[in-house]
Amino acid sequence: MTLSHFQKLDKLKKYIYLLISNLLLFLIFPLIRLISKTYYEKNILPKLINFTCNSRPIDYQRKKVIPEAKGKVLEIGIGPGSNLKHYDTDKVISILGVDPSKELNTIAKKRADKNNLNIEFLIESASNLSVESESIDTVVSTYALCSIPEPNKTLQEIKRVLKKDGVFIFSEHGLSPDKSVSFVQNSTDFFYPKISGGCHTNRDIEKLLLENNFNLIEMNNIYLPGTQKFLGYNYWGKATV
Ligand SMILES: C[S@@+](CC[C@H](N)C(=O)[O-])C[C@H]1O[C@@H](n2cnc3c(N)ncnc32)[C@H](O)[C@@H]1O
Numbered sequence: 001m002t003l004s005h006f007q008k009l010d011k012l013k014k015y016i017y018l019l020i021s022n023l024l025l026f027l028i029f030p031l032i033r034l035i036s037k038t039y040y041e042k043n044i045l046p047k048l049i050n051f052t053c054n055s056r057p058i059d060y061q062r063k064k065v066i067p068e069a070k071g072k073v074l075e076i077g078i079g080p081g082s083n084l085k086h087y088d089t090d091k092v093i094s095i096l097g098v099d100p101s102k103e104l105n106t107i108a109k110k111r112a113d114k115n116n117l118n119i120e121f122l123i124e125s126a127s128n129l130s131v132e133s134e135s136i137d138t139v140v141s142t143y144a145l146c147s148i149p150e151p152n153k154t155l156q157e158i159k160r161v162l163k164k165d166g167v168f169i170f171s172e173h174g175l176s177p178d179k180s181v182s183f184v185q186n187s188t189d190f191f192y193p194k195i196s197g198g199c200h201t202n203r204d205i206e207k208l209l210l211e212n213n214f215n216l217i218e219m220n221n222i223y224l225p226g227t228q229k230f231l232g233y234n235y236w237g238k239a240t241v
Pocket residue numbers: 049053076077078079080081082083098099100101104124125126127141142143144147148149150197198199
């Protein structure tokens with residue numbers, strides 16, 4: 001096979017992936033949820049979140065931020081625990097994983113057992129934390145600020161629990177600066193959160209951080225490769241309080 005054959009095969013694979021993911025996102029999942037919301041949320045959604053959160057481009061992003069965490073760590077919206085394998089055990093003293101989903105916590109606990117971490121889980125909302133003020137060295141959030149119903153309240157909680165010299169590290173997806181992409185993000189927002197566990201693809205993460213008076217030390221953006229653009233505009237970096 002020549003190089004152009006491989007390129008054609010690669011393009012074909014991308015089209016097939018786009019076709020299948022669009023069919024699932026815009027037809028099959030909404031249909032199943034319409035038939036039974038309880039069945040969808042108990043049996044399909046946790047698997048869908050676990051699957052998408054463990055895609056290769058997202059895992060690549062995790063490696064850029066998670067090894068920076070140190071000391072007493074609080075991870076908000078820890079979900080299925082996909083970051084656990086990336087923590088540097090020489091730098092981290094303990095991890096507090098916060099998420100209201102019991103289904104995802106079951107998956108996270110299995111992952112925690114495989115890693116040598118001092119970890120505790122809190123089944124609660126990150127917008128109302130039962131964590132002592134100024135007690136945390138690093139707060140971590142990956143692909144969670146899109147799904148937490150009250151992002152402003154959550155960011156205020158992050159500021160409250162962080163020590164004065166603490167750091168907030170994040171990798172999130174959100175509003176694209178490109179009009180054609182943000183148009184899709186804004187126009188699908190009436191239904192996409194319903195099939196994705198509350199994920200709003202149109203949140204402007206940088207604006208949210210600045211509005212909540214975080215000092216941005218680092219902010220980077222890319223479209224995640226191999227990911228639909230409306231889902232894949234990524235923000236990652238660090239902020240202090
Ligand atoms: C797309 S998943 C990301 C999970 C994980 N952070 C990761 O990187 O794989 C979004 C997560 O936000 C969690 N979430 C939703 N509402 C929340 C809230 N009020 N407080 C904390 N986490 C919440 C969901 O349960 C889910 O685990």
